[in-house]
Amino acid sequence: MPAFSAVLAANKQNAPKAIRPVAVLVGGTSGCGRGVAEVLAKYTEGNAHIVLVGRSEEAANEIIASLPKPVDGAKYEFVKCDVSSMRNVGIVSRDLASRLDKINYLVLSPGILSLAGRRPTEDGVDYKARVAIHYYSRFKFARDLAPLLEKASAAGEPARVLTILDSWMGGPSGVRPDDMKLEKDYSVRNAALVATTYNDGAVAALAKRYPTVSFIHGHPGVVNTNINRDLPFGIKQLTGLLGSLISTSVTTCGENMVYSLFDPKIPTGAHYRTSKGDAQTSKPNLSNADVEKIWQHSTEICDGK
Template sequence: MPSLSSARASNAAFSPPNLPTALFVGGTSGIGQATAQALARSTNGNAHIIIYGRNRSAAESTIASFPKSPQSQYEFVECDVSLLKNVHTTTSELLTKIPKLNFIVLSPGYLTSKFKDREDTSEGLPKKLVTDYYARWKFIYELLPLLKKAKEAGEDAKVLSVLAAGKGKPIDLEDLGMEKEYTLLKEMGNAATYNDLMIESFATLEPTMSFTHIYPGIVRTPIFHPSPSSYFLRLLYPLWYILSYFFSFSPKDSGEYHLYALLAGEKGSFRRGPKGEVLKEGEGYFGTEDARKRLWEHTIKVTEAET
């Protein structure tokens, strides 16, 4: 398990001969934002960083914090990833806009207070499951040509999905879309296992690339702030925030660990913990070859992916 100082040293030593291009989906706040900032620092601004998200002012503030160099290329693209049609629109634009892509970091989040009821999008899909899984899969699948271009040029081609590695649960292969039964707890367990299977499937499809699923632990990000309507939670929040310092990470430290996890591992699939450490084999894992195959076929159908 790397220490924070060793993770920082490893990140600081990152010095690619090329100008790396990185896409951060959900990079306007929290872990995605912190990881983007860590990459900008480690490259001294010699990077092309693209942030996808919904909050333009937050993205512009994040970009303003990046170090600048003559080669710096920073941009924001507004996108609500809870709709798969939006994902397809943005990936299609990227395919025509940039020549290659070295890194994809996926950390979109959706916090709901509904433990039993589904909250469906206008496309008829569970909103949380879209941001936790379907949209992530679609970004990777549709941007594979750009990752391939990077790999063909002898450059890095790596993907990091930030969710819940090691926290998976058994999944019902007869209800992969959770049409028969949906609860928040079931979705969280399913999505963790889906992400495990996702990175394994992509690593099998593209064995020269690196695909990582990471569990960030508890990070002091805005997603844990109570809503204005939650009076009781707002009363408890100051106490929780103080106590959390004993068992949580600051966004900046977490960003360093996530960048370390992104850059580590040359090829294959990896499941990692909060400090970028590789998880023990089988830890919180519930995948099988049959599950990988059936989830892949299900996802192709749901996302209307071209095969």
């Protein structure tokens, strides 16, 4: 486990210097995504094109105003999208694909914390307790924008996708071949397990199909963010208090996540990282059959079949 001082030194050393990176951060308007945006902007010293995707323009504007002034030709922008709808994700992906030449870093961290039960979206998948936001939107962004990452890679530049969720959980028990949409056996816990497992599987499936790109599932640790905003009064206060005692800041989380994004040792393939940038070693692997099942199910949902 690298010490935090080593993370800072590595990030400084490994930051892209000869290029102007393009970074798209879905969930970049708060929390872990915000931390990554700020740290990327710091190391690129204003020489980056950073796109924040989320619902809150106000939050995005506040973050953008705090970043180092963009140098000539660089820019920071907000793109509005409620990612609980795959139609919305498709509209934004097509917009980005039509006007960006490449993507170097695609960071996926949209999230909610909710105790509510299953609430199907227009795509027939669970919205309220995680899965659409924590998984399907991320899969669709990663798959639909992969050609732009391939372009970056073909030019000899970094090309990395980082999904920030719970890379320590997940495993074969999260794949239910007869209930992939989790319609029969729904619980908040099962929804969390499924979202995490599908992120794991998607990282493996995408790495196989886009072999020149690096796909990473990272755990952020306990981070002091706005994730408990939708919890009922009382529980929100309690989790906020407990979290403040043990959590790291969004900046620390940003540095740790950027450590994986910049790590020269993982230019391609599927990677599972702890909150401190180590490889996850303690969880069961998904079989090839599980990975392919997740790929097939995800493409069906994301393509509206």
